[in-house]
Amino acid sequence: MSVRRSVIIGTGSYLPQQVLTNADLAARIDTSDEWIQERTGIRRRHIAAAGEFTSDLGAEAARRALAAAGLTPNDIDLIVVATATPDQTFPAVATVIQHKLGMLHGVAFDVAAVCSGFLYALTVTDSLLQSGAHNRALVIGAETFSRLLDWEDRTTAVLFGDGAGAIVMEAQAQPGSTASDRGVLACRLHSDGRYNDLLHVDGGPGSTGTTGKLRMKGKEVFRHAVTNLSSVMGEVLEVASLTPADVAWVVPHQANLRILEATAKKLNLAPERVVVTVDSHANTSAASVPLALDVAVRDGRIQRGDLLLLEAMGGGFTWGAAAVRW
Numbered sequence: 001m002s003v004r005r006s007v008i009i010g011t012g013s014y015l016p017q018q019v020l021t022n023a024d025l026a027a028r029i030d031t032s033d034e035w036i037q038e039r040t041g042i043r044r045r046h047i048a049a050a051g052e053f054t055s056d057l058g059a060e061a062a063r064r065a066l067a068a069a070g071l072t073p074n075d076i077d078l079i080v081v082a083t084a085t086p087d088q089t090f091p092a093v094a095t096v097i098q099h100k101l102g103m104l105h106g107v108a109f110d111v112a113a114v115c116s117g118f119l120y121a122l123t124v125t126d127s128l129l130q131s132g133a134h135n136r137a138l139v140i141g142a143e144t145f146s147r148l149l150d151w152e153d154r155t156t157a158v159l160f161g162d163g164a165g166a167i168v169m170e171a172q173a174q175p176g177s178t179a180s181d182r183g184v185l186a187c188r189l190h191s192d193g194r195y196n197d198l199l200h201v202d203g204g205p206g207s208t209g210t211t212g213k214l215r216m217k218g219k220e221v222f223r224h225a226v227t228n229l230s231s232v233m234g235e236v237l238e239v240a241s242l243t244p245a246d247v248a249w250v251v252p253h254q255a256n257l258r259i260l261e262a263t264a265k266k267l268n269l270a271p272e273r274v275v276v277t278v279d280s281h282a283n284t285s286a287a288s289v290p291l292a293l294d295v296a297v298r299d300g301r302i303q304r305g306d307l308l309l310l311e312a313m314g315g316g317f318t319w320g321a322a323a324v325r326w
């Protein structure tokens, strides 16, 4: 019996040119390169230029993913963008990117789940491809998180950066075995609205009429992140009838190196199996998973047949994971 699965056939990413190092930050606020590296693993981050918007970052990542797949925008019938930093309150960034790619057909919309956004976008897209409603999709995580930061607040300003990552997903008939099929084998999402106060933006179009700034109680978020991520990673493996020993690469949301290491340890996954980009990208929210994926695909670490475990946790709280065979 064959099943319809969503296979990733191309990846791409884009980082703005301007690099902001820990030393640059230490010259502006009361922090140090040593503290940032020791507590987070971050060394530098990229910052979008004035006039460079989330849709610009996302469109460039999408062009690169299409080129990697050997396709043009004409071959795509769905665009799903995960972002918490849209160019405008509306319309969706996805429709802006649709226009920038010159597409006059198809469907484009955004999903909002902050740092888990890419896992949410991937899961929604997987359902739409499996249902037969669509055949080929661009799934994009794109953020200009630097614009949500209070640059006077050292507890958050040092943690985030800007960037975008994209994948092309195609519905393909596969034999129907999670032990060998390519594509998305299982995904699981969760949310719990009780924790708004621990990680949120203190403004919005429907409340203050302003964009607001990011506020986070980092220590508490850290604790929830390790618990929730290890739990959903275990859950998704169980749904796919797989075990941690089957995992070739963990491609995680890049919030903090200590979270990546603690989460992998809980599942008995060797740290060498975890793709780490937090050192050079910092936390790019919804862009971090597809950015890390593109890095590990292009440098040759990820090979055909490898089982990947994608995971993320963010504001809401929201969290999720996906098991994908390359």
Ligand code: UT7
Pocket (backbone or CB within 6 Å): 030, 031, 032, 035, 036, 039, 040, 115, 154, 155, 156, 158, 217, 218, 219, 220, 221, 222, 225, 255, 256, 259, 283, 285, 313, 314, 315
């Ligand atoms: O993507 C969404 C999910 N987000 C996350 O997963 C973030 C999760 N949280 C974290 O990554 C960490 O909790 C942080 C990196 C945010 C903070 O690390 P921590 O080890 O939990 O430090 P802390 O908040 O307990 O702060 C320790 C000390 C404090 O000083 P006192 O009270 O001990 O005197 C802070 O004021 O470090 C101080 N501190 C800083 N010092 C220098 C906080 N930020 C800085 C800074 N530079 N930038």
